Structures are given as structure tokens and as C-alpha cells.
Amino acid sequence: MTINRVAVLSVVLALAACGQSGTNPPTDPAAPINTPEAEAPPPTPPPGVGSIMPGSGPQTFVGRWAASAAWCANLQGAERPIEITTTRFEGYENSCGILSISQVAEGYQASLACASEGQTSNERIKMAVHGEGMRLTWLNRNNAVITLVRCPAPAGAPAAAP
Template identity: 80%
Template sequence: MTQHRFVPFLALALVACGRSETNPPTDPAAPINTAEAEAPAPTPPPGVGSIMPGSGPQTFVGRWAANVRWCANPRGAERPIEISTTRFEGYENSCGILSISQVADGYEAALACAAEGQTSNERVRMAVQGDAMRLTWLNRNGAAVSLVRCPAPEAAAPAS
């Protein structure tokens, strides 16, 4: 019987302790008041929408070359490839990005390509660290190439 007398005392003791720091499930949480929380959300590049999770396309969008000297070449075999959120453009080939998904080490993209009058479907993995990309051709036995990010054209042009 002494056990039943203890239960109301415990309930009364918990109420007397004051308001709990945890909000009930039906109440919204208090807002977080920090500079980071008040900063506006980053705006994705045009045409990206919500298909790019994680760190986003800024990791792979740009001009890339196997040799940094190629960055200055606008034409020819030794020129950079250009990757946007919708296109993958290289020497004598042009690909549309059909789909893209985030994977552990970057992004995998399905491409519809046209090169020298032929069409093909390709799959690539783009793994970027800083200004270096490892581009792996998934349907070419995992053939991989290391690329460097080219500076923006205006940054690469000599000062006048």
C-alpha cells in the first residue's frame, strides 16, 4: 500500500521542478538565433532545381582539362571539357545529362551523347576534391582520367 502513496508524491515533485526544456511533440521548437541560422539559404544555379542533393553542382560545374595548359585552348583535341548541370561538352562530342544522382564520392550521371555522327549512352562518375576531378567512365570498364579545374576565362586572360 505504501507504493500507491508514493506515485502522487512523485508526480507532484516532477511538476514542482519547473518547466521542461524539451517541447511537447505538438509544440514547435523554439527558433535558433545564430548568424548561420539567420543567413539566407544558398541559391542554386539556374536550371538546377532540387535534383542536386548534398554539396551540389558547384563541385563539378565548370571547365576541366587533363593538362592545365589546355585551359587556354578554345578548340582542338587539347581543350577543356565543359560541364554544366544539363550538358557535358568535349572535343568532338556533345552530351546531354539525362539524370544525375549523388553517390558517396561525388555524382553519377547518365549521358546521351553524339560524337562524329554516332549516338551513344554513357555513364560517368565525377568525384571532385578541391580543383581536381576523377572522371570515371562506368560503362567503359571503369576507365578513369584525372582533370584539373580551369580558371574562369576572365581570370585566365592576361591583364591589359
């Protein structure tokens, strides 16, 4: 009878080893990670940008820019500043998402997905900042150049990070 007890005990131990384990079978998903970072929703790209987001990079081009310093105070109309962030390029009657930004010798080159008056287009620009001025070149518009001046932040706006 001792041999039968050993045999039964061996079978019971073998079956017990087949129960729950700390490793998921290949067909089962892993348990979710419960950390604040894992629970945060992924960033949502602006409309028209897709899943490719530009890096933050040096932000010399970020801000409000106008063809004339007198336009800086205007909040509406054709003679108002454009606003550039690391993800958006907003102008009069147009709105662009920045698809990509690359640093080049003279500044930055960006690819834009734009919407204007119900039409969409893809644009390529080069931004070269020198002091408080920017030379903006429209690469797919026969290299048309616009010279802009930096506008101060509007009253009540949060101060830029150092």
C-alpha cells in the same frame, strides 16, 4: 390567379438557375490562369535529353576541366577543356545531354546521351571532385579513369554564383 403567378414565378426562377454558373461543366476546359508563371513557356530540354531534367544539386562538378592545366587556355582542338553544366557535358568532338544525376558516396554519377561524329551513344560516368581536381570514371568503358584539373573561367565570362 395568385397560384398561377407563383407557379410561373417558380418556373422562371428555376430556369434562371440553369443559366451561367461559376463552375465549368465536366466537358469544358477550365479558363486559363493569367499569372506570369503560368504564361512563361515550359523549359525546353537540350537536344537528346528528353523530358527528364536533372536537378541543380550541389555544383562542385560544374565548370571547365582539362587533363592538363596548360590546356585551359585552349578554345579549340583536342587539347581543350571539357565544359560541364547541370544539363550538358561538352568535350572535343562530342556533345552530351545529362539525363540524370545522382549523388553517391564519392561524388556524382550521371547518365549521358551523347552525339559524336554523327554517332549517338549512352554513357555512364562518375565525377568525384577533390579541391581543384576531378576523378572522372567512365562506368561503361571498363571503369576507365581520367584525372582532370579545374580551369579558371575564361576572360570576360560572368562570375559564378556564390
